[in-house]
Amino acid sequence: MSSPSSEAKGDHESGTTLSQISPQVSPSEHSSDSPYVDSEAPKSVEGMPFSDFVIENDELHDYESQTAVKRHMDPRVILDLTTMSLVIAGIVTLFLGYPLIRFAGKPKADTKGGFNLGGTNATGQVPNMRDMRFALIDPDTPQDLLTKMSVDGSQEMQLVFSDEFNTDGRSFYPGDDPFWTAVDLWPWPTGDFEWYSPEAVTTKDGSLVITADQVETNNLNFRSGQLTSWNQFCFTGGYIETRIQLPGSSSVSGWWPAVWTMGNLGRANYGATTQGTWPYAYDACDRGTLRNQTDPDGLGPIGALRSGDTVFNNKYDTTSISWQPGQRLSACTCPGEDHPGPKDSSGNFVGRSAPEIDIIEAQVSNGIGGVSQSGQWMPANYGYELINTTGTEYEFFQPSAQLNSYQGNVLQQSASGVVNTRQTAYQYSGGDFSVYGFEYKAGFDGYIHWISDGQRSWSLSSGALAADDRVGISRRPVPQEPMYILINLAISSGFGFIDWANLEFPGKMLIDYVRVYQPKGQINIGCDPEDFPTQAYINRHIEAYTNPNLTIWGGTAAQGGYQQDWPRNRLYPDGCTNPASKYPGPNPAAAAA
Structure with a gap:
């Protein structure tokens, strides 16, 4: 069975864009008696208008000079970024890339029996236990x-x-x-x-x-x-x-x-x-697959009805050779019934047991x-x-x-x-x-x-x-x-x-x-x-x-039954068209009673 999986989904929200604000204060907003305004600010310095005054080497305020500045990155910054990139790549490889590479390179387990989920264990029940071996041949065998x-x-x-x-x-x-x-x-x-x-x-x-x-x-x-x-x-x-x-x-x-x-x-x-x-060990479609090993009507053959008269059957007080319910997964199983397969060259099920x-x-x-x-x-x-x-x-x-x-x-x-x-x-x-x-x-x-x-x-x-x-x-x-x-x-x-x-x-x-x-x-x-x-x-x-x-395949819960239908056997009258039953044999109602 495959395990259900879910995909986490999320929406990316746009962040609020903050504008740059340059507060401007005009002289008219301040009174002359404001402690923060110099009412005696100079209008000129040595004959130059104040607006033309520039401090020497003050490139921060010299816009013409700024346009001439060559933009470049410090080599130390390049080295730092390179190092950080390598570290991030290494972490991603360790925690994501390596497991993927290891999984891709791992041999796929054979699905035959003891070689599926658990490597050698068909149930997948393989804990991580110290000294546990998984090889089919014990290394201690000489x-x-x-x-x-x-x-x-x-x-x-x-x-x-x-x-x-x-x-x-x-x-x-x-x-x-x-x-x-x-x-x-x-x-x-x-x-x-x-x-x-x-x-x-x-x-x-x-x-x-x-x-x-x-x-x-x-x-x-x-x-x-x-x-x-x-x-x-x-x-x-x-x-x-x-x-x-x-x-x-x-x-x-x-x-x-x-x-x-x-x-x-x-x-x-x-x-x-x-x-x-x-x-059972049987791969034929005949009375050997039927309930009590008898004909569909239960009246023969005489050997099946009488040759069970042995000392070991005394406690059962019977002369019948079999009380088995019939081979449940027989070669007589009707098409479409629940059967493990396979089918033979004629399209009939192989008898299983x-x-x-x-x-x-x-x-x-x-x-x-x-x-x-x-x-x-x-x-x-x-x-x-x-x-x-x-x-x-x-x-x-x-x-x-x-x-x-x-x-x-x-x-x-x-x-x-x-x-x-x-x-x-x-x-x-x-x-x-x-x-x-x-x-x-x-x-x-x-x-x-x-x-x-x-x-x-x-x-x-x-x-x-x-x-x-x-x-x-x-x-x-x-x-x-x-x-x-x-x-x-x-x-x-x-x-x-x-x-x-x-x-x-x-x-x-x-x-x-x-x-x-x-x-x-x-x-x-x-x-x-x-x-x-x-x-x-x-x-x-x-x-x-x-x-x-x-304890039984069909039946009821009170009987300890698994309550599944018995596969229909085509040897019984109307065997493949009879209604499904939770009991073996030709007369389910009688069997249930």
């Missing part, structure tokens, strides 16, 4: 780590972003850092027991430190932190790596530490922005520490089952690695592999660190390779996300959206059993570094790339992206 080979060793990758967290006492309150922001909110979507506060996030002894403790905050019993690079730093494709010390003990369950990524169109814990965008790929979510099972490394998807396969026709659509590379028994529920399909961690890389169990990450190629021919303890743990190819006729959906791409980074430490019974009796406080999660690499010649960083733009859409709906109390 020179021999500026490049590395891909996971399969087939190509060299170059470092495009790093943070070594070597400066102690960094602040991550909004606006305090060009790359990261610590949020201040309750993560209600996962029913957490903690409040995320910037107070819980800092740097010390060369690591990022997130502390979870028993500090009552905003009516919750615990305080912890979440750090994100949303709308500040994003990347598409490549390899992200981090070195982590997990909180607590490797044998006590209860902590939920996670390092993960998400598409920039959805801001985590800002429900209005994630409704209908998370965790907020997909998720997790580096880790740590858990303890049967007294052994492990991590889930996953991607979250919608629409879902039949029964949430990944396709593995050839047996190579997903593979495992560590002895303890295996497919997670949890594969999804009515809100998401989870392609998750679990693997045991290094048992000494915990706060109270050795104090070591361990390396985790993933490499991915975006698109319909993409893949994801996950890393645990510095080694590949498992891989997923795009073949596992192929079309599934049983539920009538098309193939899904490996996420193509610009992805931002999230780091958090939570406490929630929604992720696993909490052993309150043995859980030690405070819990501390330490991050030694975060580094992002991309193949040479394929650099794609920024939160607003041309083929998957986000900034203009975010700006149009900035309230939804900055108010965590807005």
